[in-house]
Amino acid sequence: MTAAPGPDHTLRASDPVQIGPYRLLGRLGSGGMGRVYLGRSMTGQLAAVKVLHDQLAEDQLFRSRFVRELDVASRISGRFSAAVLGSSGLRDEHLWLATEFVPGPSVLEAVEASGPLDTETVLALCLGLLGALETIHSAGVIHRDLKPSNVLLAADGPRVIDFGISAAADTTRLTATNVAVGTPGYMSPELIRGGTEVGPSSDVFALGCTLAFAATGVSPFVGANAVETAFRVIREDPDLTGLPEEIASLVEPCLQKEPELRPSIDALIQTLPAAETDRISRQLAHGQWLPAHIQRQTLEHAGRALAWDGARQSSPQTVLQDWPQPTDDDTRALFAPRDATPDEAQPTDPSTVVLNGSAPVPTPRTLPAPLSLGTFGPPPGSGPPNVPGTTDRVEPEPGPTDEVSMRTHTALLPADTPPLPRIPRRGWLRWVPAFRGKARR
Template sequence: MDGARDGEEIGPGVGSALERSDPVRIGPYQLLGRLGSGGMGKVYLGRSRTGHLAAVKVLHDQLAEDRAFRTRFVRELNAASRVSGRFTAAVLASGGMDEERLWMATEYVPGPSLNQAVSAFGPLTTPTLLALWLGLLGALESIHAAGIVHRDLKPSNVLLAEDGPRLIDFGISALAGATSLTGTGVVVGTPGYMAPEEVQRGESGPSSDVFALACTLMYAATGTGPFEGTNPMGVMFRVVHDAPDLSRVPDQITALIRPCLDKDPLSRPSVPELINMLPAAETEGVSRLLAHGKWLPDAIRRQMRDHAGKVFEWDGVRPSGRPAARPGHHEDGEPDPHTGTFSEEPPSQPDPTPRPDRTITLGVDGPVREPLPEPPTVSQGSAAAPPNGSPPNPPGPYDAGATGAPEPDPANEASLRTHTLPLPADLPPLPRTPRPIWRRWLPDRRGTR
């Protein structure tokens, strides 16, 4: 599938938001927007519940309804899942044979495709071209080691990341040597990047990917491939019969790609031979740039960082024409079993404890309702008055009447601190008693009673 093509900026543009016809969730991925589309389907940016971004590719319905194609797709996807390498986008998840939609999720690479970068910034410099060459050779080495032929290596299937290029889209790859399920007379690939044996006989092998790699590197160096044209049949004719025009390619790059464009697949060098083709000193410098993320021009790297910020903002935009999802539900209205609802504050419940009756009797004046008083305070060295005229509790060791207790100084306010008694909030007030009854138990501050 081709990535989004936008010559003015890198990454999703204003037309990349989800439409009402787009799904909002595929498998475990919440879809955030469109990354691109092609002849096989659409590519969306998805985010899993664990915060993993992925490129989710959903195939067209007519392809999913074709049982033979579904069988081939699942077979090739299982093969692609075996590929592991730094310069390939790993397959993360996929749908099963019985699902309504055919889909696969691969690692999301936050960078432009090669055709986007060349369209926006022009041909790449020689150091960047050499780094691109080594990175793509590393990707093909991983793919071929898994017994797979890519069959559609082209600029839109090469993504540029700070730590190196990524070769993506194994949607039409096939197991090397396996029986093809493709219909008779059907050509699989992109004109201009197909090897002669693919055009003539429909045969693909590792050497076919080497031919496509050379065409891709020439595009990166000049902005055009070796067999350009508007008529696909004319382009394929030149692939089979004409020599490539390498006059505008830098000499150092020409020496690398010329043997790869041989019409005879047996005459093309293998991937390990191409890796060792660069001089050791040249390979050392290019490997250093790749290892430290310095292989891309500064202009592309700045755009990539801006793009990462735009994707974060893009993540928070609700799909156009869709209402906001209810709490605990997906945007399509289905309940989300992984999401619970909660309130920051629990709902207030009525207090079942009965409020005490605050009506008290004061002598002969009858009942009077009064508010609860503040907790009483006593001075240090003072004893609280006992109810109903009973004798007071004996003084404690720190009471004023105790032997050895410090004598409070009336002139010093600090020595007359008050203490709040820990009484229950609903305790009724103490009965009022005549002052002369309990006053005699208070110590006389002048030393007399």
């Protein structure tokens, strides 16, 4: 199963809407054991939710083994492995597993899209995968299905996904059905033979096959079909044609037929020169290990996940969001001055503009110069609108009857302006019911 956004992401009518605490947003991929969805919890946690096929859930032996294996896998918290966030219980209708969502293509997708990875990127991938296997094995888990589609290329390092699931299926009678437990081109000989003693060296074999594919684009044991591929894994030597010498020195020891002849994880880490290991680990630590074209794919996956989430709103605002929103062009057209027609008169006051035939709206004028020292007068706007005997006010010419000009400020008054005459108070108290018929004292 892959956990990178693909083009066919639309949820079907048969897909569940909610799995555990996660609301499903779209399909991430599918595989022989189930489907992978992008989910989001109510607390904002994005997750790759893997829902196993119903035929697996109906097998009680597999269900018990699955829950036990996932209990161990949930304790894995290494940097280069996708953390397990939750899983189903023994009595749940669906068997599911939620791991952290990692935006980024898988090794398979990156190679199919842009060709084999360069030598330096493959070396960084090797160090990251060694770190992931070291963490997984220390928790007592054997991955059993390490392959290019189960390795995601994140910005801060590779991520191994789907560990622990194959271990549950491998010990049940489901291995005799059409359920795919592993991929023949990346399974160790002892795993293909069905041996019970499958240990960490089986994952080392799969690591060598994955690195060879990343560097050449072809599995070292590829055949015309699954049966031929499995036969080549057991009987024939790997085809390492086109593999760079630096990568071949790492891959070839991993592909030994006998498990005891394969190097350990610690031995593989010490294979590279110290200076080379230090330089590559520094690139991993600072997120500088991926080429530019894969970094673009990583950003595309992150943006696509956000678009899926926005397309499946669960709040009451969904109906409002379906209405078309005004664009910038619509806003500019709304507030742009309308061109006058020959039958319409323009307002003569330069401080007004007309909005689509409505009442004119004033535009800001240039503020008058400040008063010079020694000149005193009322501040702007504090004087009355009409002062007898003054000539500072300029009346605009009358405009159309339906368009009245609006003043933006009052003209300054000279300091020697006489005071306004006192206006007698109106007898408004006579309109109050309590004072009707009473003479004012």
